[in-house]
Amino acid sequence: MSKFAAIRNSKKAVLRNRVAVVAAGIGVTAALGAGVASAADGGLLSLTSGVGKTVSAQADAQVKAATDAKAAAAKAKLVAAKKANAWVKPVEKYVLGSTFGLAGSHWAHKHSGQDFVVPTGTPVKAVHKGTVVKAGPWGGGDGPAYGNAIVIRHDNGMYTQYAHLSAIQVHVGQWVGTGQQIGLSGSTGNSTGPHLHFEVRTGPNYGSGIEPTGFLRAHGDAV
Template identity: 60%
Template sequence: MSPRKLSRLTRSSVLRTRAGVLAAGLGVSLAAGTGAAFAATGGDAPASSSVTAAAVQQQAAVQSKAVSKAGVKADAKAAESKAKATAKKAVSWTDPVVKYTLSATFGRGGSMWAAKHSGQDFAVPLGTPVRVVHSGTVVKAGPYGAGDGPAYGNAIVVKHANGTYSQYAHLSKIKVYVGQQVRTGQQIGLSGNTGNSSGPHLHFEIRTTPNYGSAVNPVNFLRSVGVKV
């Protein structure tokens, strides 16, 4: 074989080898995906940093939005819980009568009382159903103020779990007995005009003991437990 022909064959072989190497390299690049992009740019670090920074900012924005939504939901849930607690508190205590007009107030002076008025009067027609303001146990029930004096007429005293007592006086009829468990809103008697009374009404007290002389302002107390008086 002549030297010229040999030279041509050698060059042809080298070209085929280079073409094979380039094809293989192209295949690897295509398979690598993003790796090919870095290879094509010569591993351009600034471009990669820019893309990463943008991704971080986007992620931060998404997380911030999620936190904001979570905060709104938490506030709404707290408000809902508060509303439910208020509603529950109001339901657990109630007025002693449904429709009434407030008449003689707590602490009022006058000839009707030996000292100052020890309760709140609810002016209602004779025979109006009287309800217990909160669940509890009947500890007094009977005439002559159930032991507190004839001025009260027919009266009932109920002990409540929080240590307070409620009293209902001047009743025309008593519908409970000592030791009976009663629930909020349960009818326990009928309003009347018994005892030292100037007309049909309910005399209502909140006490710290079951006995006369321990009364506190009943309207203020009912309002403190969520009852609108």
């Protein structure tokens, strides 16, 4: 082999090696690029899936919260309606005093209501929703023996009276709700000590009273 032939063959071998190296590099790059692309696709899919699950969970939570709020509002409305239609005691803590129909020197006739013995200043509540038809001294017009008194007309045509009050906190014509505070107990009028005189009446005036504790029991609140 001549000297020039050997050199030419050597250059060809070097060129073939460079081509092989470049080809191998291209293959590695292609393979690496495919791997990166695959990894990117997988990561994006995973990220998208995670976001989707989070959004779905938030949507479910919002739907549940809205449903719960709606149920709570419906329950509150039902409780309010039930309370509005209920009958309650005129005072919370008490000792029963003189009863309805009791005879004695304290009354011109027989006792016309039920006494609830409580300290002066005890909150007095409307036993049922209605409209105030009497409010003032002298029993609101029923006579001085009652002292400061209130009479309320209720939706079933019955009336209730609250007497011997130290303070009146409503006025004639005012609508009051069940359990609403209307005054404070006291010992005004013909009274032997602090208490609330309570009557249930079939009409607005003195003389139309019926036994009040039995009436309250019949309407769902035992005294």
